[in-house]
Amino acid sequence: MQTVDKAVELLGYFSERQPEFGLSELARTSGFDKASTRRLLLALIKHDYIEQNPTTKAYRLGIGVLRLARVRETSTPTEAIVNPLLQKLVAITGESAHFSLLSGGRISSVGIVESSKSNRISFVQGEEGAIHATSSGIVCLAFSSDESINEVLKDGLEAFTEHTITDARQFRKMLQAVRNEGYHINHELYEKDVCSIAAPVFNQAMRPIGALAVAAPTSRFGSGAKKQILTAVYEAAAAASRAFGAEIDGSKL
Amino acid sequence: MQTVDKAVELLGYFSERQPEFGLSELARTSGFDKASTRRLLLALIKHDYIEQNPTTKAYRLGIGVLRLARVRETSTPTEAIVNPLLQKLVAITGESAHFSLLSGGRISSVGIVESSKSNRISFVQGEEGAIHATSSGIVCLAFSSDESINEVLKDGLEAFTEHTITDARQFRKMLQAVRNEGYHINHELYEKDVCSIAAPVFNQAMRPIGALAVAAPTSRFGSGAKKQILTAVYEAAAAASRAFGAEIDGSKL
DNA sequence: TCATGCCGGTTCACTATTATCACCAGTAGT
DNA sequence: ACTACTGGTGATAATAGTGAACCGGCATGA
Numbered sequence: 001m002q003t004v005d006k007a008v009e010l011l012g013y014f015s016e017r018q019p020e021f022g023l024s025e026l027a028r029t030s031g032f033d034k035a036s037t038r039r040l041l042l043a044l045i046k047h048d049y050i051e052q053n054p055t056t057k058a059y060r061l062g063i064g065v066l067r068l069a070r071v072r073e074t075s076t077p078t079e080a081i082v083n084p085l086l087q088k089l090v091a092i093t094g095e096s097a098h099f100s101l102l103s104g105g106r107i108s109s110v111g112i113v114e115s116s117k118s119n120r121i122s123f124v125q126g127e128e129g130a131i132h133a134t135s136s137g138i139v140c141l142a143f144s145s146d147e148s149i150n151e152v153l154k155d156g157l158e159a160f161t162e163h164t165i166t167d168a169r170q171f172r173k174m175l176q177a178v179r180n181e182g183y184h185i186n187h188e189l190y191e192k193d194v195c196s197i198a199a200p201v202f203n204q205a206m207r208p209i210g211a212l213a214v215a216a217p218t219s220r221f222g223s224g225a226k227k228q229i230l231t232a233v234y235e236a237a238a239a240a241s242r243a244f245g246a247e248i249d250g251s252k253l
Numbered sequence: 254m255q256t257v258d259k260a261v262e263l264l265g266y267f268s269e270r271q272p273e274f275g276l277s278e279l280a281r282t283s284g285f286d287k288a289s290t291r292r293l294l295l296a297l298i299k300h301d302y303i304e305q306n307p308t309t310k311a312y313r314l315g316i317g318v319l320r321l322a323r324v325r326e327t328s329t330p331t332e333a334i335v336n337p338l339l340q341k342l343v344a345i346t347g348e349s350a351h352f353s354l355l356s357g358g359r360i361s362s363v364g365i366v367e368s369s370k371s372n373r374i375s376f377v378q379g380e381e382g383a384i385h386a387t388s389s390g391i392v393c394l395a396f397s398s399d400e401s402i403n404e405v406l407k408d409g410l411e412a413f414t415e416h417t418i419t420d421a422r423q424f425r426k427m428l429q430a431v432r433n434e435g436y437h438i439n440h441e442l443y444e445k446d447v448c449s450i451a452a453p454v455f456n457q458a459m460r461p462i463g464a465l466a467v468a469a470p471t472s473r474f475g476s477g478a479k480k481q482i483l484t485a486v487y488e489a490a491a492a493a494s495r496a497f498g499a500e501i502d503g504s505k506l
Numbered sequence: 507t508c509a510t511g512c513c514g515g516t517t518c519a520c521t522a523t524t525a526t527c528a529c530c531a532g533t534a535g536t
Numbered sequence: 537a538c539t540a541c542t543g544g545t546g547a548t549a550a551t552a553g554t555g556a557a558c559c560g561g562c563a564t565g566a
Contacts, residue, residue, distance in 0.1 A: 001256065001260070001292045001293060001295065001296035001523095001524080002522095002523075002524095002553090003254060003256045003257055003523080003524090003552085003553065004256055004257055004260040004293060004296035004297070005296050005299065005300075007254070007257040007260065007261070008260075008296070008297065008300040008302060009300070011300075011321060012300065014321070014324050014325075015324055016323075016324055016327055016328070019324055019325075019327070019328030019329070020328070022513075022514080023513080023514055023515075024512080024513065024514075032554095033554065033555050033556085034514085034515085034555090035515085035516075035517090035554075035555060035556090036553075036554065036555075038514085038515070038516090039254045039553080039554095040254060040257060042254065043254035043257040043258055043261070044257070044261065046258065047258075047261040047262070047264075047265065047357055048356045048357060049261060049321075051456065051458070052458070053457060053498075054457055054458045055457070057513085057514060057515095060325075060328060060329065061321055061324055061325040061328070061329075062325070063325070063331070063354055063355075063356055063462050063463075064356045064357060065318060065321035065322050065325050066322050066325060066326070066331060066354060066356075066363065067354060067356045067357070067359070067361060067363075067379075068264060068267070068302075068314055068318040068321070068322065069318045069319050069321065069322030069323075070269075070322075070361070070363060070378070070379045071267050071268055071269055071272055071314055071379065072272075072313075072314040072315070072316075072318050072319060073319070074269055074272070074378065074379050075269070075272030075273070075313060075314070076272070076313065076314075078316070078319060101316055101319060101320060103301045103316055103317045103319075103320045104300055104301060104317060104320070106320070108320060108323070110319065110320075110323060125323070125327065126323045126324065126327050203304065203316075204306055204307050204308070205304070205305070205307045209316050210316070245306075254552095254553080255524095255551095255552070255553095256523085256524070256552075256553085275542075275543080276542080276543055276544075277541085277542065277543075285525090286525065286526060286527085287543085287544080288525075288526075288527085288544080288545075288546090289524075289525060289526080291543085291544065291545085292524085292525095310542085310543060310544095
């Protein structure tokens with residue numbers, strides 16, 4: 001089924017940042033031969049999961065994916081589960097909260113509820129974050145397979161701020177700590193003056209499917225606020241996991 | 254790429270009506286061997302497009318599809334285009350309007366704005382309709398390839414009401430009329446006491462990607478209302494097509 | 507004006523893959 | 537204890553996918 005792997009891998013390359021690809025471009029990105037890439041694309045086009053702009057010849061995701069998402073959402077609702085929890089998080093902590101989805105080694109925020117404060121952290125729907133520097137990414141990775149972790153490490157850990165952890169050994173140590181504690185407190189690893197706390201959300205198979213997180217400016221991230229946010233996030237994530245069918249003891253804190 | 258075809262064909266079997274499949278069940282439905290079906294599913298699972306309920310062992314669509322839909326929606330917004338048009342249709346006609354998506358030989362309503370009248374036609378998000386009996390299905394099919402049409406005909410035309418067209422020759426004749434006129438007026442072909450008017454929405458490649466439709470009880474479907482609905486639907490569909498990049502002359506009526 | 511290099515797309519000899527069937531273990535009903 | 541399902545697996549027979557080289561078209565630049 002290596003052909004199938006390749007085909008779905010192609011789908012993974014389409015992102016918010018790059019929603020369109022030329023043929024050669026996609027072949028280069030994926031590492032597949034141009035001829036193979038084209039054949040794979042044609043197969044996907046046949047089923048409406050890819051479409052081609054007839055004027056620019058560029059390939060993009062097709063309408064078929066909308067149907068799939070709709071089926072998935074009505075049968076096993078994600079937004080319906082996550083949104084009320086986000087609302088509650090914002091109500092309790094007064095800071096922006098968001099839910100990020102882990103899929104194909106990428107982490108992207110899909111649900112966002114912002115704080116009503118004027119100095120708040122803002123997120124963009126679907127924005128992709130660095131998996132090794134955002135709190136959501138780190139908690140997901142901590143509970144992922146070793147292969148996933150190695151995959152991230154082999155490309156090197158890009159530094160976003162002076163606090164970003166770029167040393168592989170140190171990074172692994174941090175992941176171990178996250179596994180023990182069940183959450184991660186992020187002090188400006190990704191962006192200056194932004195701190196956040198995230199906890200993983202598991203599915204029925206106990207695999208991390210994403211994370212709930214609350215982010216605040218460093219100035220409002222005192223130890224009191226930190227404790228409050230931590231318990232709120234941890235409990236919300238546990239509730240989400242339970243809603244997705246995971247069995248969580250819920251009393252780790 | 255026949256393996257890819259099969260894999261994505263599997264995805265197509267998941268629907269609102271049947272969002273979960275057992276292994277043998279899916280093998281029977283698809284006609285593939287059980288072993289092959291399993292291998293295909295494993296490949297899809299690896300990329301999060303399918304997930305398995307660990308207790309019931311049933312397979313369902315995975316979270317990966319949500320990411321795809323989000324990428325597609327932010328790069329080439331569908332709802333953002335369609336919803337205002339639906340609102341306008343309801344405002345003009347006073348009846349319920351909806352947008353249906355054509356994908357993989359299926360037609361399912363993805364955008365719905367209901368009339369404010371108490372006696373109105375109600376739709377369910379994502380509900381699948383018979384492609385040969387609903388106005389949306391008929392207009393899409395009329396502008397689809399001959400293969401698609403033959404595909405529908407070969408399974409026979411199921412009768413839903415006494416007005417449903419079940420004769421293949423008569424059905425082809427109707428499609429020809431739709432191609433000439435650019436719309437279809439449905440008089441209780443699918444449901445008793447429900448009439449509707451639909452016009453196709455095209456993409457940049459001038460392929461029908463769906464249809465806009467307005468539905469009303471037969472009692473309110475007089476010739477005056479009919480004319481008003483027709484022009485409104487036709488113009489809204491042309492506007493949608495233009496928004497999707499199709500080149501529509503717009504003055505066929 | 508000609509050369510270079512990239513683009514999307516295609517061809518065909520070469521090589522890898524996938525399909526199928528029989529089978530296993532488990533479970534529910536008779 | 538027998539039957540008939542279920543989910544899942546493994547080895548051989550049969551079929552599929554791969555990729556270097558190529559095409560025409562289009563820009564860029566000498």
